[in-house]
Amino acid sequence: MQDYDPNAMSVAKAKLFIQQYLSPLTECETVDLKGSLGRALAEAVVSPAQVPNYDNSAMDGYAFNSLDLVAIGLTKLSLIGTAYAGKAFEQPVQQGQCVRIMTGAMMPSGTDSVMVQEKVSLENGSVCFSAPPNSKMNVRYAGEDLSIGQTVLPQGHLMQAADLGLLASLGIAKVKLYRKLKVAFFSTGDELAGIGQALKIGQVYDSNRYTLYGMLSRLGVDILDLGAIADDPVLLEKTLLAATQQADVVITSGGVSVGEADHMKQLLSKHGQVVFWKIAMKPGRPLAYGKIGHAHYFGLPGNPVAVMVTFYQFVREALLRLMGQAHPLALPTFHVVCTEAIKKQTGRTEFQRGILFTDQDGTWKVKPTGMQGSAILSSMSKANCFIVLDEQVGNLGAGATVAVQVLHGLI
Ligand code: AMP
Ligand code: MG
Numbered sequence: 100m101q102d103y104d105p106n107a108m109s110v111a112k113a114k115l116f117i118q119q120y121l122s123p124l125t126e127c128e129t130v131d132l133k134g135s136l137g138r139a140l141a142e143a144v145v146s147p148a149q150v151p152n153y154d155n156s157a158m159d160g161y162a163f164n165s166l167d168l169v170a171i172g173l174t175k176l177s178l179i180g181t182a183y184a185g186k187a188f189e190q191p192v193q194q195g196q197c198v199r200i201m202t203g204a205m206m207p208s209g210t211d212s213v214m215v216q217e218k219v220s221l222e223n224g225s226v227c228f229s230a231p232p233n234s235k236m237n238v239r240y241a242g243e244d245l246s247i248g249q250t251v252l253p254q255g256h257l258m259q260a261a262d263l264g265l266l267a268s269l270g271i272a273k274v275k276l277y278r279k280l281k282v283a284f285f286s287t288g289d290e291l292a293g294i295g296q297a298l299k300i301g302q303v304y305d306s307n308r309y310t311l312y313g314m315l316s317r318l319g320v321d322i323l324d325l326g327a328i329a330d331d332p333v334l335l336e337k338t339l340l341a342a343t344q345q346a347d348v349v350i351t352s353g354g355v356s357v358g359e360a361d362h363m364k365q366l367l368s369k370h371g372q373v374v375f376w377k378i379a380m381k382p383g384r385p386l387a388y389g390k391i392g393h394a395h396y397f398g399l400p401g402n403p404v405a406v407m408v409t410f411y412q413f414v415r416e417a418l419l420r421l422m423g424q425a426h427p428l429a430l431p432t433f434h435v436v437c438t439e440a441i442k443k444q445t446g447r448t449e450f451q452r453g454i455l456f457t458d459q460d461g462t463w464k465v466k467p468t469g470m471q472g473s474a475i476l477s478s479m480s481k482a483n484c485f486i487v488l489d490e491q492v493g494n495l496g497a498g499a500t501v502a503v504q505v506l507h508g509l510i
């Protein structure tokens with residue numbers, strides 16, 4: 100990273116630079132299964148049991164021994180009872196017999212296959228098989244999902260809804276997680292007013308703390324909102340130091356662009372090792388990253404869209420690594436046709452706001468949200484993706500294929 104130019108830093112290089120300083124938290128805690136959602140496992144989970152625990156029926160139907168029908172060639176079996184889920188069917192099944200069985204019920208001893216109920220007819224206490232059966236059909240075998248001792252989830256895995264169910268299916272009530280990451284943030288700017296106050300001339304409402312709150316909440320970190328701080332070196336210093344003492348990560352917005360950056364820049368060089376870049380991207384050109392004491396510091400631009408773009412491009416993945424995820428997935432990216440022309444300057448990566456939609460044929464396409472200024476926060480609100488246009492890309496006509504990063508998840 101010796102050769103980087105702080106005045107034209109590429110998005111990829113800045114990401115790589117930051118990445119080398121990110122070692123995950125080491126402290127762990129044991130938490131009830133439900134509380135693990137969205138957090139990273141501090142140790143691998145190994146299966147203490149097999150799933151399913153016993154051979155059971157995948158269908159409502161009739162359990163039989165395939166030898167009776169396949170080898171011996173019987174077509175009629177006598178019905179000796181019913182096997183229900185949650186209860187063992189005690190009586191062994193002899194040659195020529197079958198048992199009515201419900202989905203999930205344990206296979207009675209002496210049976211190995213289940214014929215679905217729609218494919219048989221009943222006749223005086225006997226079951227007639229019309230369709231020729233396949234042996235071992237419609238049975239879920241013990242251990243076919245998970246076997247004992249198998250690694251179910253690796254260390255560093257970020258717990259999802261399916262994982263809660265998976266561990267519950269093994270009877271696991273508690274899991275060992277990395278402790279929650281603490282993230283402090285504050286806005287900077289003389290012009291900022293708090294919501295609920297009347298705006299004075301020249302003031303704007305502080306929106307960055309709200310978008311940051313939203314994005315950080317979705318990541319599941321502990322949040323410390325330190326407010327909006329005027330461009331006053333004494334106040335900024337006090338707040339910055341308080342933040343670095345209490346949190347693992349400190350995020351500020353505003354005050355990192357040239358000219359106005361002086362307070363923050365001086366403070367950061369006094370108290371830590373922070374680099375200031377002009378990233379070759381739009382929005383989000385000014386960006387600072389470094390360490391102040393033990394805390395990681397991200398100085399995001401002030402413009403509301405730039406805050407969100409830089410958060411998603413640099414901060415999100417960094418936080419996931421610090422939270423203990425070894426290989427965080429980048430935002431899902433794929434290529435689609437853009438239905439409108441796009442204006443784009445070469446020499447920088449642009450993250451235009453887009454709307455992914457399906458056309459009449461059900462094909463996914465994208466269109467820009469409209470005005471793309473870095474202060475147009477409504478563009479972020481309308482968007483469900485970023486249209487990512489690489490440095491070498493220039494203006495594009497309607498119908499061009501573009502890369503999109505999806506912003507919305509399953510919920
Ligand atoms: P700065 O990076 O401090 O020069 O700010 C760039 C632009 O973003 C200016 O128009 C600021 O008024 C605006 N801005 C900075 N911080 C915020 C904030 N917290 N909420 C809304 N707008 C902001
Ligand atoms: Mg400012």
